[in-house]
Amino acid sequence: MSLQSKSLFYILVVTAVFLCGVRSAGGIGQTGHMVVAEMATGDLNKTDYPGFVNTLNAFPSERSCGSVFPDWAWPSFYQQYSRIAHTIEFQQAWTKHLKENFSSPYSEREKREVSFLMGMTTHTYDDPPWHAYFLPTAKSNDNAEEWLVEPGTDIFANWELDKRSEVTYGYFPVETAVNVYVSLGYPEVTESMLVKGILILRAAYWAEKFAGYQGYLNLVNRMPWTDDNYVTYSPGGFEYGAEVSAQEMVNTWNYLQGELDQLPLRDMPVFVERNILLELGRSLLESGAIEIPMQRTSEGEYFFGASRIVGRKSLD
Numbered sequence: 001m002s003l004q005s006k007s008l009f010y011i012l013v014v015t016a017v018f019l020c021g022v023r024s025a026g027g028i029g030q031t032g033h034m035v036v037a038e039m040a041t042g043d044l045n046k047t048d049y050p051g052f053v054n055t056l057n058a059f060p061s062e063r064s065c066g067s068v069f070p071d072w073a074w075p076s077f078y079q080q081y082s083r084i085a086h087t088i089e090f091q092q093a094w095t096k097h098l099k100e101n102f103s104s105p106y107s108e109r110e111k112r113e114v115s116f117l118m119g120m121t122t123h124t125y126d127d128p129p130w131h132a133y134f135l136p137t138a139k140s141n142d143n144a145e146e147w148l149v150e151p152g153t154d155i156f157a158n159w160e161l162d163k164r165s166e167v168t169y170g171y172f173p174v175e176t177a178v179n180v181y182v183s184l185g186y187p188e189v190t191e192s193m194l195v196k197g198i199l200i201l202r203a204a205y206w207a208e209k210f211a212g213y214q215g216y217l218n219l220v221n222r223m224p225w226t227d228d229n230y231v232t233y234s235p236g237g238f239e240y241g242a243e244v245s246a247q248e249m250v251n252t253w254n255y256l257q258g259e260l261d262q263l264p265l266r267d268m269p270v271f272v273e274r275n276i277l278l279e280l281g282r283s284l285l286e287s288g289a290i291e292i293p294m295q296r297t298s299e300g301e302y303f304f305g306a307s308r309i310v311g312r313k314s315l316d
């Protein structure tokens with residue numbers, strides 16, 4: 001990464017995020033979304049929904065990737081498409097697309113898409129309560145600004161709760177995404193734009209895993225209330241977000257199965273996310289410092305491998 005990237009990496013992440021004030025604003029970070037999606041799956045009653053729970057547990061990577069997808073365009077020049085991806089209209093258009101094109105019992109490929117959609121559902125419903133209730137309380141109790149609480153919470157989650165380092169592949173159903181944007185009147189959203197956004201998310205997640213621990217202990221000392229409460233605080237903590245999300249996942253599942261005629265409409269605010277970790281992911285990718293292997297299937301799905309450094313010299 002030409003950039004000057006070594007300096008970017010250490011100065012930007014370690015210094016800027018942890019010590020001085022690069023501003024960011026937004027909802028839960030990537031690890032947080034993945035953890036909430038996992039908790040929400042655990043909240044589902046396996047006895048009532050055995051097929052549903054089995055699908056989610058069989059495809060955890062798809063669920064994790066869906067849970068971060070709406071943020072795909074924040075660190076780019078077309079943020080308006082991430083804004084759209086956070087709306088109820090988008091959530092419902094995606095769900096309808098699956099209902100019209102897939103029928104139960106699902107094939108393995110269809111199960112992947114269902115798991116991805118359910119991850120996305122948790123994102124749609126866990127961002128708002130976190131932002132509305134947890135964030136202001138954390139800011140006040142730790143006397144910390146939003147730009148610190150937001151990535152800080154994600155680094156807590158990454159180092160205290162995350163199991164995804166074991167996940168070896170990423171997943172993205174690109175044809176479905178393009179179709180949903182077209183159905184809502186945005187044919188200008190192309191496959192290459194979407195894939196680039198997904199690569200940035202994956203690069204950012206890698207950077208968080210790689211660089212996060214350098215600041216972890218500082219952050220614990222700086223924001224002890226946040227660290228003690230981001231999971232359990234109610235309303236707005238991760239467990240609360242998971243409960244809300246689980247209910248919406250059940251509604252979505254019932255709708256897909258034809259047991260619910262309409263998805264409930266909710267009035268959800270959208271919070272624009274300018275997250276330093278996402279911007280770092282973009283820099284890493286654009287400078288050629290890391291490479292993320294990927295493969296497209298003929299059915300319009302992408303699979304991504306593990307990120308690795310390929311431009312070490314550009315880190316010097």
Ligand SMILES: [Zn+2]
Pocket residue numbers: 027028070071086123127273
């Ligand atoms: Zn978001």
